[in-house]
Amino acid sequence: DAGVIQSPRHEVTEMGQEVTLRCKPISGHDYLFWYRQTMMRGLELLIYFNNNVPIDDSGMPEDRFSAKMPNASFSTLKIQPSEPRDSAVYFCASARGEGETQYFGPGTRLLVL
């Protein structure tokens, strides 16, 4: 299996622009997680899905962030408008079941100028 695939790997944008991050989970995994990692706050869970349905979005910072999972093989995390404080590494992870091992993608390194 190819593992969790994320794109782009790097994104540099200007404040106010829309940013879309993409994730393809491992086939057969029912859970998908979006995380953000920064030096200041460490690893934060933003939102997770089960069978394409958002289960817990309490970690989403504010309304500028939105996530969708239109089918079992694709998810997006969108930031609109982006701000410099959104600069971070964003990880997508998937898991076969509840509480099971999570498999992480390589991350998207986002820099908002």
Next chain:
Amino acid sequence: GNSVTQMEGPVTLSEEAFLTINCTYTATGYPSLFWYVQYPGEGLQLLLKATKADDKGSNKGFEATYRKETTSFHLEKGSVQVSDSAVYFCALSAGNNRKLIWGLGTSLAVNP
């Protein structure tokens, strides 16, 4: 609520030294416990796990034992290598939704 506390880094060791990274937890019920490792520029990957008290997880020379009496899951390795330089995360899964609760990570640097 559920939480994980791990020792602050950075930890710097010489090659072949003994490693301990402490991790303690607070949880209701019977959590599963995990150690993940993040190598530079990569995503996290599972290193080892334990699902019940007294279980020992092991992988790549690393070990951790699930101690319910001390609510701990300390990571150990007898002889570290330069290639072990990474950030190590302790995590637990508990409660109804069983989502992972993460520690802040401990950075390890191993010098030749």
